[in-house]
Each structure stands twice: as C-alpha cells, then as structure tokens.
Amino acid sequence: MRKDKGAFPPRPASESEMRPYHPKDEPVVRELINADRLPGQPCCTRDMLADAARGPSRLAGWAAPAQPCISVLADAQDRPHGVIVFLSWPDVPVGLICWLHAREDPAALRALLTHAVAELAGCPLVEAFVGAPPDPLGPGGLSRTRRAATHDALLETGFTGRRQGCYLHRPLPVEGLPAKLVADVFPCEFPPGYRLIIREEDDPVAETLVSVGPDHTATVWWIETLTAQRHHGLAQQLLSQALALLAEQGATEVALVVDDLPETVPDSQAAPQLFDSFGFAFIDQLWTYEQRRPNPARTAGSARASRQH
Numbered sequence: 001m002r003k004d005k006g007a008f009p010p011r012p013a014s015e016s017e018m019r020p021y022h023p024k025d026e027p028v029v030r031e032l033i034n035a036d037r038l039p040g041q042p043c044c045t046r047d048m049l050a051d052a053a054r055g056p057s058r059l060a061g062w063a064a065p066a067q068p069c070i071s072v073l074a075d076a077q078d079r080p081h082g083v084i085v086f087l088s089w090p091d092v093p094v095g096l097i098c099w100l101h102a103r104e105d106p107a108a109l110r111a112l113l114t115h116a117v118a119e120l121a122g123c124p125l126v127e128a129f130v131g132a133p134p135d136p137l138g139p140g141g142l143s144r145t146r147r148a149a150t151h152d153a154l155l156e157t158g159f160t161g162r163r164q165g166c167y168l169h170r171p172l173p174v175e176g177l178p179a180k181l182v183a184d185v186f187p188c189e190f191p192p193g194y195r196l197i198i199r200e201e202d203d204p205v206a207e208t209l210v211s212v213g214p215d216h217t218a219t220v221w222w223i224e225t226l227t228a229q230r231h232h233g234l235a236q237q238l239l240s241q242a243l244a245l246l247a248e249q250g251a252t253e254v255a256l257v258v259d260d261l262p263e264t265v266p267d268s269q270a271a272p273q274l275f276d277s278f279g280f281a282f283i284d285q286l287w288t289y290e291q292r293r294p295n296p297a298r299t300a301g302s303a304r305a306s307r308q309h
Contacts, residue, residue: 016108018115021053021070021083028080029072032101036147038139038283040169040255042214052085052098066096071115073108082108086116088123095120097128100150109153117157117291128159128289139167140257141286151287159289165259166272168280172218172254173247174240182237183208185245191221196242198234206234210242210254218251223271235274243278257286 021029026049033044053070066087073082082102088095097116102108120126129142141164144151154161183196183206193211197204208223220242225234246254258271 015076016073016081016111018071018073018111021072021080025072025080025083029070029083029101032080032083032103033099035103036101036143038143038146038167038169038255040217040219040253040283041139042217045214068098069119071112071119073102073111081105082112084112084116086120088120093123093125095123095126096130097126100128102150104147104149106149106153109150110156113153113157113159124293126159126291126293128154128291129286130288139255139286141165141167141288143167143283144285144287146284154289157291159291161287161289163260163285164288165257165286167255167257167283167286168275169253169255169283170278170280172243172251174243174278177240177244178237180237181241182234183241191219193219193221194242194245196238196245198238200229205229206238208238208242210246212246212249212251216250216252218246218249218254220254220256223274230270235270236277239274239278255283256280 026046030044030046030049033049037043053068066089068085068087070083070085072080074080082100082105084100085098086095087098095116097113100109100112102112117126142150142154142161144163151161183198186195186197187193188195188209188211191209191211193209196208196210198206204226206223206225206229209221210218211221212218220239223235223239223242225238243254256275258275
C-alpha cells in the first residue's frame with residue numbers, strides 16, 4: 001500500500017491531522033463505514049477492510065496494478081474520525097475515490113476530499129463513487145439523500161455529480177412465490193453466487209445472477225431477457241425462482257441497483273416495474289461524480305511551446 005505524507009487539517013492542527021491508515025485503526029474505521037450502511041448491506045468485517053486495503057487485482061490489458069491509499073483524519077487523541085480510500089494507476093491518468101466516511105461531518109469530509117485530490121494531482125480525471133452493484137463496502141454509488149453532506153462536500157471541492165440509478169431493497173422470503181422451477185442453476189465464481197438461465201430449445205433467453213453475502217444479505221447483480229422474448233413473463237418467472245433460491249440459502253434481505261435509462265430507450269421502465277411488482281422498496285438515489293482538470297504534462301508542454309513563440 002502506498003503511504004501518503006500529505007496533511008490537510010480541517011480544524012486547528014492541535015485537534016486533527018491527516019495520516020496514513022494503521023492496522024490499529026481497524027475497529028474505528030469499521031465503525032465509520034458501518035455508520036453509513038444502507039439496508040441490505042452487510043456490516044464491514046476485518047477481512048473486508050483488509051481486502052480493500054490490498055486494492056483490486058491487476059486488470060487485463062493494464063500494465064500495472066492499482067496503487068491503493070487509505071488515509072484517516074485523526075483527532076487530538078489520534079482516533080480516526082474520517083477515512084478515505086483512493087486509487088491511482090502508474091500507466092493510466094485516472095484517479096478513483098472509492099469510499100469516504102466521516103459520520104457526515106462537513107469539515108472532515110471536505111478535508112479528506114481535498115487531501116485525496118491533492119494526492120491525485122497528476123490525474124486529469126478523478127472519479128468518485130463509480131457505479132457498480134452493491135458490495136460489502138458500498139451500495140454501488142453515493143446514497144444522495146442519506147449522505148447529503150458528502151454530496152455537498154464533493155460539489156464544494158470541484159466535483160460534478162449525476163444520478164446513475166436507484167437502490168432498492170426488500171426482506172426475504174417473499175410469500176406466495178410459485179414452486180415451479182423454470183431456470184437451470186449454475187454456481188458462479190465471480191462474483192460468487194448463482195446464475196439462473198431460462199432456455200428455449202437449448203438457447204439462453206433470460207438470465208440473472210444473484211449471490212448471498214455476510215449477515216444473511218443478498219444481491220441481485222443483474223437480470224436480462226432477450227429483446228425478442230420480452231413481455232412473455234420470463235423475467236417474473238426468473239426473479240421468482242431467484243428470490244426463492246436466496247431465501248433457501250439463508251438470506252433474509254436482498255438489495256439491487258436499477259440503472260437510470262433515458263425514456264427514449266425501449267422498455268426503460270420494465271425493470272422498475274418488475275421489481276415494484278415483487279415488493280422492492282426504494283431506498284435512495286445513487287450518484288456518481290467526477291472532477292476533470294487539465295493534463296499536467298499537456299499543460300506544461302503548451303506553456304513551453306508558447307514561450308518558444
């Protein structure tokens with residue numbers, strides 16, 4: 001893990017300072033993460049935090065793995081009251097702020113963001129809360145209403161945001177699901193879970209991927225039906241079997257993200273209507289953010305060229 005040296009105290013230096021994450025911080029950092037947990041998300045464990053500290057695996061076609069950095073904002077007793085995780089790649093000019101937690105303290109949030117942006121100064125593009133399905137450390141975006149102070153801090157530090165989808169949740173089991181099994185079930189290694197596939201004449205026509213996580217939580221990663229096979233009830237049958245399977249595997253609640261689609265996209269409301277019919281409740285909007293800056297190398301080159309002329 002890269003050790004960062006920067007410091008940006010949002011309060012007098014005698015009260016707070018920025019420093020790298022230490023293993024001794026683990027219990028308090030997990031408390032900060034869990035304080036922002038949405039319904040359907042598992043509590044952050046020691047192993048989850050350790051995985052985050054190691055960063056993502058090397059991606060295909062990328063020359064080098066990501067360099068993760070965890071920074072904490074510590075009080076006068078050296079107890080963290082804010083934490084931020086960000087990544088950069090040696091061969092890709094993009095920075096990524098993965099997660100940020102400070103119990104919605106505006107000053108702490110601004111300090112952590114300013115610190116991360118300064119550390120990522122060589123990246124002309126910095127993204128934050130990039131969308132993904134829910135995982136143990138986040139819902140796949142920033143919960144706009146429940147984390148309004150974080151949203152405001154991002155805008156105040158130069159980020160622009162956009163809504164990317166909605167986070168939905170419902171308890172399990174679902175009463176009255178039909179017992180008929182219509183899909184073949186296969187184990188899936190990544191993400192770990194189950195693929196359910198409906199076939200017609202041996203050809204897949206509808207598929208979903210679901211998984212059971214810690215604390216009896218579950219996730220629907222996606223559900224898809226071939227265009228020519230839509231409006232025949234296949235998605236309803238598939239989701240019905242998937243939710244029954246999750247309950248059988250011990251899940252007591254399930255969450256998912258519905259992406260926003262333009263109204264011009266055919267069947268743009270099909271997914272929201274499907275999940276509404278199964279009793280999923282809207283929890284919050286999910287937003288993603290970016291900050292674009294001039295490329296330092298290109299800017300320096302332009303300045304040299306102008307001096308030559």
